Amino acid sequence: xxxxxxxxxxxxxxxxxxxxxxxxxxxxAAKTAAGVHQWRPEHCLGQLRINEGNVDLGLPxxxxxxxxxxxxxxxxxxxxxxxxxxxxSWVPTLVEALANGLDLASGAHQKLSSVPPLKAAxxxxxxxxxxxxxxxxxxxxxxxxxxxxxRLLTVGSDCVVGKKYTALAIERVMRARGLNADFRxxxxxxxxxxxxxxxxxxxVSDFIAGAAEWLxxxxxxxxxxxxxxxxSLFHPAYAGVTLGLIHGSQPDALVVCHEPIRDxxxxxxxxxxxxxxxxxxxxxxxxxxxxxxxxVGVSINTSRMEGAAIERAMDQIERETGxxxxxxxxxxxxxxxxxxxxxx
Amino acid sequence: xxxxxxxxxxxxxxxxxxxxxxxxxxxxAAKTAAGVHQWRPEHCLGQLRINEGNVDLGLPxxxxxxxxxxxxxxxxxxxxxxxxxxxxSWVPTLVEALANGLDLASGAHQKLSSVPPLKAAxxxxxxxxxxxxxxxxxxxxxxxxxxxxxRLLTVGSDCVVGKKYTALAIERVMRARGLNADFRxxxxxxxxxxxxxxxxxxxVSDFIAGAAEWLxxxxxxxxxxxxxxxxSLFHPAYAGVTLGLIHGSQPDALVVCHEPIRDxxxxxxxxxxxxxxxxxxxxxxxxxxxxxxxxVGVSINTSRMEGAAIERAMDQIERETGxxxxxxxxxxxxxxxxxxxxxx
Numbered sequence: 001x002x003x004x005x006x007x008x009x010x011x012x013x014x015x016x017x018x019x020x021x022x023x024x025x026x027x028x029a030a031k032t033a034a035g036v037h038q039w040r041p042e043h044c045l046g047q048l049r050i051n052e053g054n055v056d057l058g059l060p061x062x063x064x065x066x067x068x069x070x071x072x073x074x075x076x077x078x079x080x081x082x083x084x085x086x087x088x089s090w091v092p093t094l095v096e097a098l099a100n101g102l103d104l105a106s107g108a109h110q111k112l113s114s115v116p117p118l119k120a121a122x123x124x125x126x127x128x129x130x131x132x133x134x135x136x137x138x139x140x141x142x143x144x145x146x147x148x149x150x151r152l153l154t155v156g157s158d159c160v161v162g163k164k165y166t167a168l169a170i171e172r173v174m175r176a177r178g179l180n181a182d183f184r185x186x187x188x189x190x191x192x193x194x195x196x197x198x199x200x201x202x203x204v205s206d207f208i209a210g211a212a213e214w215l216x217x218x219x220x221x222x223x224x225x226x227x228x229x230x231x232s233l234f235h236p237a238y239a240g241v242t243l244g245l246i247h248g249s250q251p252d253a254l255v256v257c258h259e260p261i262r263d264x265x266x267x268x269x270x271x272x273x274x275x276x277x278x279x280x281x282x283x284x285x286x287x288x289x290x291x292x293x294x295x296v297g298v299s300i301n302t303s304r305m306e307g308a309a310i311e312r313a314m315d316q317i318e319r320e321t322g323x324x325x326x327x328x329x330x331x332x333x334x335x336x337x338x339x340x341x342x343x344x
Numbered sequence: 345x346x347x348x349x350x351x352x353x354x355x356x357x358x359x360x361x362x363x364x365x366x367x368x369x370x371x372x373a374a375k376t377a378a379g380v381h382q383w384r385p386e387h388c389l390g391q392l393r394i395n396e397g398n399v400d401l402g403l404p405x406x407x408x409x410x411x412x413x414x415x416x417x418x419x420x421x422x423x424x425x426x427x428x429x430x431x432x433s434w435v436p437t438l439v440e441a442l443a444n445g446l447d448l449a450s451g452a453h454q455k456l457s458s459v460p461p462l463k464a465a466x467x468x469x470x471x472x473x474x475x476x477x478x479x480x481x482x483x484x485x486x487x488x489x490x491x492x493x494x495r496l497l498t499v500g501s502d503c504v505v506g507k508k509y510t511a512l513a514i515e516r517v518m519r520a521r522g523l524n525a526d527f528r529x530x531x532x533x534x535x536x537x538x539x540x541x542x543x544x545x546x547x548v549s550d551f552i553a554g555a556a557e558w559l560x561x562x563x564x565x566x567x568x569x570x571x572x573x574x575x576s577l578f579h580p581a582y583a584g585v586t587l588g589l590i591h592g593s594q595p596d597a598l599v600v601c602h603e604p605i606r607d608x609x610x611x612x613x614x615x616x617x618x619x620x621x622x623x624x625x626x627x628x629x630x631x632x633x634x635x636x637x638x639x640v641g642v643s644i645n646t647s648r649m650e651g652a653a654i655e656r657a658m659d660q661i662e663r664e665t666g667x668x669x670x671x672x673x674x675x676x677x678x679x680x681x682x683x684x685x686x687x688x
Contacts, residue, residue, distance in 0.1 A: 020536045046392065089450070114648050139515075141581040141582070142581035142582075142610060142612075143580070143581070144580030144581065144612045144613070144614055145612075145613070159639045166544060200549065201548070201549050201550040202548060202549070202550065203544060203548070204545070204547070204548060204549065205544065205545050205546070205547050205548065205549040205552050205584065205585045205588065206546065206585065208584040208585070209580060209581050209582070209583070209584060210547050210581065234632065235594075236487070236591050236632060236633050237486035237487070237553050237554065237591075237630070238483040238485070238486075238487030238550070238553070239487065239553070239587050239588065239591055240549065240552040240553060240584040240585060240586075240588025240589075240590070240591070241531035241549045241550065242553070242583060243583050243584045244549065244584025244585075245584075247581075247583055248580075248586070249582050268486075268487060268488045268489075269488070269489070270632075271490055288578065288580060288583070289580050289616075291501050344587050
């Protein structure tokens with residue numbers, strides 16, 4: 001994160017937000033903005049579209065000046081651009097936001113601070129540039145020392161299976177029940193939703209576990225950190241990140257995320273693991289740093305399924321695993337939260 | 345690596361070497377130089393000491409000009425300095441080496457190229473600065489695609505247990521038997537010994553497995569890569585690095601390194617794992633990307649043991665594991681190489 005010319009330690013984004021949708025014409029391109037709006041509607045004041053952009057999140061359209069007048073503190077770039085670069089056509093609007101007193105936050109590969117007019121405007125107007133995919137936070141290597149408070153980590157049979165949304169859904173339900181729970185983000189979209197966190201796959205590998213330890217520090221005995229998982233122990237590219245995150249998180253509870261109809265691992269020619277093997281491997285890994293770690297539920301992604309097949313899949317998984325199974329987006333995560341609380 | 349002002353892809357150091365021992369007065373401080381000399385004596389032309397330095401590797405003392413005249417291509421900074429910084433008192437000698445046509449190679453935390461007079465001299469004299477702890481190599485994420493050739497990886501029950509020396513000893517014996525084998529370095533000392541490699545714990549975590557895949561590319565069917573392991577699946581700080589390295593290496597054969605008398609994991613308050621658990625966990629991890637992975641031996645570090653205890657430990661481990669066990673430094677790695685070849 002940069003404050004003007006001064007690079008500082010990582011800190012939180014300031015809501016409320018103006019969501020920048022750029023010139024996106026497909027909702028898929030504005031997935032990050034849609035996620036921020038879905039999970040943090042109370043932080044979203046308005047949306048800003050430029051040129052041919054016509055994606056509509058149903059928020060009021062605002063200029064940076066209008067958003068600033070209504071109290072917005074940060075403009076969130078919630079739109080993906082090919083290659084992760086910041087196109088020149090966006091720069092005047094981004095400068096206008098800085099000039100109107102807004103910080104900028106982006107999950108793009110290219111750093112905001114690497115664009116000279118943005119860097120200059122941030123200095124001139126005393127605004128902050130948050131490049132959430134990158135961090136200047138200096139991490140230590142992991143210590144393995146047990147921390148106070150409780151932790152739940154989502155893990156998965158593969159990438160892109162619902163680990164982030166499962167964690168967010170669990171946090172929402174726990175908070176609605178008056179419990180003391182915080183979502184902890186480990187990827188750029190999660191960070192833009194939560195307003196803080198660490199992109200764990202961008203950390204130098206010596207510090208994976210240490211960064212995960214930093215992310216969920218000592219807390220009250222009844223506090224739950226609900227930590228967003230990354231990758232999968234069964235993905236040949238990313239299992240190292242997953243394992244370091246598991247070890248540093250010291251989870252008391254694991255929720256295993258799974259798409260029942262997926263039979264191949266994403267982007268590589270590998271089979272998805274049998275669910276029981278997946279649960280066993282994650283629990284065994286977690287027990288290195290927390291001997292009491294256990295699985296408390298299976299979260300299934302049924303977005304490509306319909307009808308009775310969904311019910312059948314849930315029943316079968318519950319019989320097979322002895323754990324509650326639910327699609328947290330379709331049916332809510334309550335079954336898992338009930339089981340977690342009843343057995344904690 | 346920098347060639348003058350131009351940052352290039354990672355490439356090999358050029359032997360022969362002049363070993364810079366600085367002002368070290370303890371052999372322990374010159375451990376890297378001692379390692380390069382022990383494992384690559386044919387690459388070491390001479391040593392260079394300055395000021396009060398009196399560590400002696402038994403090589404001829406040479407100035408940069410003398411070394412250059414005898415054909416040296418690179419001066420290797422083989423001495424550790426507190427904090428990993430390059431002291432000002434070394435700079436004139438390092439510039440003198442560049443002026444005499446030598447490249448510089450260092451495993452220090454501080455980059456050679458971050459020292460302005462060295463950067464300037466490298467440009468002026470057209471020499472290269474190798475900061476082996478850092479790399480400008482761009483890695484891809486892992487693919488998990490099986491590569492041709494054979495691979496042996498050393499793994500361990502802990503850090504600092506002999507993984508590098510075991511791999512180097514196995515490479516030496518295999519080459520002496522006329523086999524086609526290459527040591528593949530994954531840490532800075534290993535890189536200075538091998539002249540190439542990647543400091544895997546300095547790679548961004550998304551690319552651990554991809555960097556390991558890059559390190560041991562497709563090769564002849566009878567070729568063995570002997571890959572230096574890092575960390576341990578049982579170390580709460582580093583297991584993520586270890587797992588990514590295992591997956592990217594796709595080892596056919598694992599040699600498990602172990603110190604029989606160690607009962608606590610280095611730097612953290614964790615027990616060392618039972619040897620059988622350690623072997624099983626590493627083989628299981630390796631089978632994700634190579635279903636034929638198997639353990640072929642146990643390499644023990646007996647440097648803190650003596651007398652009959654060593655023989656007893658080896659016998660007990662062989663009975664317990666059914667695998668050959670040896671201290672490769674004390675007794676050579678032949679028992680393991682014999683078993684590997686007899687069963688491959």
